[in-house]
Amino acid sequence: MTLFARSRGLIAALFLSALSAGAVSAVAAPAPDAQPATVRLDYIHSGNALNEQYAMERVVIEPLPWPGDMRRTLDDTNRGNNLVEVADAASGKVLYSRGFSTVFAEWASTEEAGKTNRGFQESVRFPKPDKPVKVRILKRDERGAFSVVWTTSVDTDAMDVVRKPAPAPAKPIGIRVNGPSKDKVDLLILGDGYTAGEMKKFEATALRLADHLFNTSPFKERAKDFNVWALALPTQESGVSRPSTGVHHASPLGTRYDIFGSERYVLTTDNRALRELAQNAPYEFIEILVNNDTYGGGGIFGQFSTAAANNDWANYLFVHEFGHHFAGLADEYYTSPVAYATGGATRQEPWEPNATALHDPANVKWKKFVKDGTPLPTPWKKDEYEAASRAYQKERVALRQANRPESEMSALFHKDLQHTNELFSRDPNRHVVGAFEGANYEAKGYYRPEMQCIMFDRSDKFCSVCADGISAIIDLYSRPKSE
Incomplete structure (x- = not known):
């Protein structure tokens, strides 16, 4: 296993070891690649349920080169509660962008956030630019569109940039x-x-x-x-x-x-x-x-x-x-309690690819997967499912409160999944792509694409819409062999 040192702003590629035929074996290190260095901007994101602030902490040049494809620096997937943009300070040209979400955003919807302020550490990473840049953090507004909430100037060649981190404490x-x-x-x-x-x-x-x-x-x-x-x-x-x-x-x-x-x-x-x-x-x-x-x-x-x-x-x-x-897939389940607030009275269209408020059924976001004649919303055995789920959740809470062995909780999960599979097996729409009410932690007003999915219960397959959403992110980060 070999780690090449950083030299003249370029760090050699890292190939430490690989698994071959069931065993870990050494991999020959390729020639250094002309990738830019990796920049990390650490900042503090603080506030409460109503207000938020940002403050730069430091800029770091990480020890390894940028891992991504420099031909795919702009994100067109429209995912995340936030978006980072890195723009040339002189021309304003956007050099890099990526969607993301934060722990702060989840905390801001909790009861605690209505009573006090908290600060969270956050970071954004981007390929090292040749000139000073503006780093912008954008946030979705009530219409689902991104607007700028913080801008800071970054000169990655400035004297206060951290350039020599501590030696690696362990090798990957x-x-x-x-x-x-x-x-x-x-x-x-x-x-x-x-x-x-x-x-x-x-x-x-x-x-x-x-x-x-x-x-x-x-x-x-x-x-x-x-x-x-x-x-x-x-x-x-x-x-x-x-x-x-x-x-x-x-x-x-x-x-x-x-x-x-x-x-x-x-x-x-x-x-x-x-x-x-x-x-x-x-x-x-x-x-x-x-x-x-x-x-x-x-x-x-x-x-x-x-x-x-x-x-x-x-x-x-x-x-x-x-x-x-x-x-950025949404949770499609809705009968399990969560710690943070969900949709509220107004059902805004989620940015997640696998949940919808169905404001316009004729143009549902996964329309390409819906066969002609499929009713939207799509009927399913919702009442029967919810009745069984209420009983299951009550038993689940009791097991946790009694601090029962984990094997009992696991057995309950198996029992619940078996019941769901049996219930859904009798439904003619089990494998239909439509709009099934109950998703995004809400029983009413949000819809999922298929009756069952890894994002809905403990089944073992992604629905076709989730699979498509995953494939779009793979395409953003990987380079096809033909290119």
């Missing part, structure tokens, strides 16, 4: 290496809560879950468009914090359960720690595996996703949460 492992980073989607799997003696366990789990991801369509068909890396720092104690049960563990990334008071919501709010570890591997997307048995996970579009690696449902969690982070 190549799980799947299919080509130069600029031609591929780079996924970095980070571990949190693994002791030094559990590093092999982390590597094996990362490999297993990556294999599962690439056995799931449309990732399966596009597996060669990805590189996958794994990286973790050891902890003194096994597992991450779960405050609701009195468990508090120090971990390098600070990942924990009970985010915003939701027992199953797992995130880190230590963006600095996350970025300073991640910068030691090529990446565009991050999934954090927590070394815990308890069901849980989370996903923020363009930031990271998490999954409880030791849970019986780890395969599902890994893929479902990655769907949020990678493609």
